Amino acid sequence: MRKLISGNEAIAQGAWEAGVVFAAGYPGTPSTEVLENLARYEEIDAHWSTNEKVAFDEGVGAALGGARTMVTMKHVGLNVAADSFMVFPYAGTNAGFVTLVADDPGMYSSQNEQDSRYFAKMAKVPVLEPADAAEAKEMIKTAFELSEQFQTPVMFRITTRLAHTRGVVEPDERTEAPRKEFSRKVSQYAIPVYARFRRPELEQKLESLRQYAEEFEGNVEEEGDPQIGVVTHGIPYQYVKEVAPEATVFKLGMTYPLPQKRLTEFCARFETVFVIEESEGFIQQEMASFGILNVIGKERFTNIGELSTDLIAAGLKGTTTPTDLSQETTILPRPPVMCPGCAHRGVFSTLKKMGVLVTGDIGCYTLGCLPPFQAMHTTFCMGASIGNATGFNRAGEDQVVGVIGDSTFLHGGVPSLLSAVYNQVPTTMILLDNGTTGMTGQQQHPGTGHTLKGGEAPAVNYEELIRSLGVEHVKVIDPWDLEATETAIESALSHPGPAVVIAQRACTLLPEEKAKTRVAYRVENDECIVCEECMDMGCPALVWEDGFPYVREWECVGCSLCGQICVVDAIQPVEEM
Amino acid sequence: MAVTNVLIAGVGGQGAVLVSELLAQAALSAGNDVKQGEFHGVAQRGGAVFSHVRYGDRVYSPVARQGEVDYLLALEKLEALRYAHFLRPDGTIIVNDHKVEPIRTGDERPYPDDAIEFLQGKGFKVLAAKATEMAIEMGNHRAANVVLLGALSGLIDIPLEVWESTLERLPERILALNQQAFAAGRQL
Numbered sequence: 001m002r003k004l005i006s007g008n009e010a011i012a013q014g015a016w017e018a019g020v021v022f023a024a025g026y027p028g029t030p031s032t033e034v035l036e037n038l039a040r041y042e043e044i045d046a047h048w049s050t051n052e053k054v055a056f057d058e059g060v061g062a063a064l065g066g067a068r069t070m071v072t073m074k075h076v077g078l079n080v081a082a083d084s085f086m087v088f089p090y091a092g093t094n095a096g097f098v099t100l101v102a103d104d105p106g107m108y109s110s111q112n113e114q115d116s117r118y119f120a121k122m123a124k125v126p127v128l129e130p131a132d133a134a135e136a137k138e139m140i141k142t143a144f145e146l147s148e149q150f151q152t153p154v155m156f157r158i159t160t161r162l163a164h165t166r167g168v169v170e171p172d173e174r175t176e177a178p179r180k181e182f183s184r185k186v187s188q189y190a191i192p193v194y195a196r197f198r199r200p201e202l203e204q205k206l207e208s209l210r211q212y213a214e215e216f217e218g219n220v221e222e223e224g225d226p227q228i229g230v231v232t233h234g235i236p237y238q239y240v241k242e243v244a245p246e247a248t249v250f251k252l253g254m255t256y257p258l259p260q261k262r263l264t265e266f267c268a269r270f271e272t273v274f275v276i277e278e279s280e281g282f283i284q285q286e287m288a289s290f291g292i293l294n295v296i297g298k299e300r301f302t303n304i305g306e307l308s309t310d311l312i313a314a315g316l317k318g319t320t321t322p323t324d325l326s327q328e329t330t331i332l333p334r335p336p337v338m339c340p341g342c343a344h345r346g347v348f349s350t351l352k353k354m355g356v357l358v359t360g361d362i363g364c365y366t367l368g369c370l371p372p373f374q375a376m377h378t379t380f381c382m383g384a385s386i387g388n389a390t391g392f393n394r395a396g397e398d399q400v401v402g403v404i405g406d407s408t409f410l411h412g413g414v415p416s417l418l419s420a421v422y423n424q425v426p427t428t429m430i431l432l433d434n435g436t437t438g439m440t441g442q443q444q445h446p447g448t449g450h451t452l453k454g455g456e457a458p459a460v461n462y463e464e465l466i467r468s469l470g471v472e473h474v475k476v477i478d479p480w481d482l483e484a485t486e487t488a489i490e491s492a493l494s495h496p497g498p499a500v501v502i503a504q505r506a507c508t509l510l511p512e513e514k515a516k517t518r519v520a521y522r523v524e525n526d527e528c529i530v531c532e533e534c535m536d537m538g539c540p541a542l543v544w545e546d547g548f549p550y551v552r553e554w555e556c557v558g559c560s561l562c563g564q565i566c567v568v569d570a571i572q573p574v575e576e577m
Numbered sequence: 578m579a580v581t582n583v584l585i586a587g588v589g590g591q592g593a594v595l596v597s598e599l600l601a602q603a604a605l606s607a608g609n610d611v612k613q614g615e616f617h618g619v620a621q622r623g624g625a626v627f628s629h630v631r632y633g634d635r636v637y638s639p640v641a642r643q644g645e646v647d648y649l650l651a652l653e654k655l656e657a658l659r660y661a662h663f664l665r666p667d668g669t670i671i672v673n674d675h676k677v678e679p680i681r682t683g684d685e686r687p688y689p690d691d692a693i694e695f696l697q698g699k700g701f702k703v704l705a706a707k708a709t710e711m712a713i714e715m716g717n718h719r720a721a722n723v724v725l726l727g728a729l730s731g732l733i734d735i736p737l738e739v740w741e742s743t744l745e746r747l748p749e750r751i752l753a754l755n756q757q758a759f760a761a762g763r764q765l
Binding site: 002004006108109132161164165166167168235238239241242308309310313321322323324325328329330331332333334335336337338339370371372535536538540543544545554 | 601612613614616624625639640641655656659663678681683684686692
């Protein structure tokens with residue numbers, strides 16, 4: 001039966017059909033739903049790992065152990081896994097091993113743009129790229145066959161648009177992949193000792209993959225107008241078909257290594273060929289290395305942001321598209337905000353008041369750098385906050401706080417805190433423990449007490465963990481209590497050694513939190529002096545109406561922060577009024 | 578059949594994605610090729626969300642071009658303004674006559690209360706409905722999205738029985754409310 005499913009769901013469906021047995025990953029938009037959907041199949045052992053490198057290493061073990069394996073991550077997750085990603089190809093895999101990497105051109109939910117295909121080239125690993133959900137489901141099966149045929153890990157690269165677009169898919173049955181025996185061949189798997197012997201073999205394997213690319217069925221030439229030639233791949237293929245249905249198109253399903261002979265012959269037929277690809281000019285540069293130079297690519301179709309039908313129409317046909325109406329009317333920005341009752345609000349309201357320097361990290365709380373708080377001054381990548389705070393401290397800044405979420409702390413923060421302890425730097429850290437991986441949609445992690453498949457699990461005790469690292473000053477507070485929050489941060493900052501404040505309060509979007517009965521707050525207009533302090537809490541449940549702040553009671557979860565901030569106690573719980 | 582393009586816009590938490598999924602499912606059940614995808618930013622709620630639904634004989638791009646959208650379904654007035662340039666010049670806007678003031682960002686300009694009149698003045702066909710008020714009367718403000726979907730259903734070529742069976746895919750606890758909301762919207 002035809003189903004309407006997202007690219008991410010289709011990949012999980014295809015991997016299940018391909019007989020995948022083990023899957024691991026770390027949440028990261030836009031890749032998250034692949035593993036979440038893999039976990040729904042009882043035949044697949046899927047779990048969240050503490051970070052992407054751990055997931056990759058677990059995957060390597062599973063694939064060598066003979067189980068078809070998939071690991072999932074976003075582009076910046078591959079940076080974390082890069083050490084393993086670069087070395088594993090020297091050994092080669094036993095059972096099929098596919099790394100699903102989701103790039104985010106346009107940075108809808110990422111700190112940078114990266115074209116992961118460069119990583120694949122550096123590691124000498126083949127790359128497959130599907131163009132929609134239906135193709136993704138079939139191509140993932142090809143990826144496993146390719147992996148086993150050449151004993152190579154395979155990169156399956158998607159982008160946000162493919163991941164999050166639903167399309168029509170026809171599900172098939174699962175074909176079991178029997179477990180493959182592992183032979184203890186030290187000369188193949190103990191890489192540092194034998195790498196120099198493996199190195200030429202890796203090159204030979206790449207040469208075989210180049211031959212494979214010439215015959216690969218996913219590299220398709222679609223005949224059309226003999227005057228208009230386009231080389232494209234993935235989602236941009238869809239845009240090209242829309243803008244120039246008449247064109248002769250070479251659609252690449254395998255973008256590394258490229259079919260040099262076929263591309264050379266194809267391009268020789270045209271005066272100029274358009275190379276239209278998402279992110280960097282990777283295909284274009286490879287083609288240039290083959291001596292194919294009658295090409296227009298990134299000089300016309302930008303490498304900044306996400307491509308679109310409109311951008312390609314402009315580049316191919318010179319068409320213009322309507323601009324928005326902001327010149328004629330008021331289109332106020334509507335940036336994402338912390339939810340009503342968000343546990344982070346109390347911490348950032350306090351940090352703003354204290355005026356300290358804040359090094360931040362990756363999570364919903366990164367919103368702390370935006371109005372109304374603007375109380376986060378640096379943010380780079382997973383786990384960076386603590387090391388950054390230690391560094392600022394060494395430069396002479398003593399009023400600095402590193403702020404990190406629970407999932408991020410376990411992912412990449414623990415070694416940084418240990419470094420501060422070891423080097424006796426008085427780093428101050430706030431652990432925002434909201435009991436979930438919030439930003440990516442409430443995933444489980446080693447601190448939540450549950451697994452991806454819904455089972456019970458031991459939950460990290462943060463206070464014990466942090467004390468065991470050697471931090472002597474640890475204080476647990478509820479960030480819905482502004483006074484306690486401020487006192488704890490002040491005391492941590494004045495402590496002569498490393499100090500940690502654990503701000504503990506569950507994410508309000510967790511089902512068990514949503515189910516709680518809440519007492520909403522209300523503004524008593526007679527008491528209100530219209531100082532607007534409460535409005536600076538940036539709460540979506542508190543709006544400006546008819547000259548007064550007004551609590552939208554159906555959105556209020558009763559966190560009481562607006563009431564605590566009110567200097568005349570004009571905001572009170574509804575039942576007490 | 579040519580491709581029909583619908584853009585659904587709202588504020589995070591208003592149910593723009595649910596409406597998109599229902600429309601896409603109905604279009605599929607009616608025998609179409611369909612692509613549907615949403616754009617959303619980093620956080621879970623509160624920001625602007627928009628979603629494209631495209632259906633017809635064969636759909637390539639998941640995203641409609643600016644200036645070719647047939648119907649804009651806006652769950653909030655400011656969001657109608659934000660995406661109106663996606664519409665073709667004679668396109669139709671189904672808009673919830675409802676205001677969600679954005680969080681203060683330092684932009685001191687007042688909220689555009691005249692959004693609906695402005696869009697009418699641009700030559701678009703505008704169907705404005707107090708969908709949130711209607712939904713509150715039915716017992717839950719969240720059903721405003723399906724009121725507007727009901728209004729859209731009367732304008733596009735998907736049979737009523739397909740809509741009815743599509744709505745039945747909703748969870749039992751919200752089914753009756755949404756059926757009521759859909760029916761009320763269809764009469765607008």
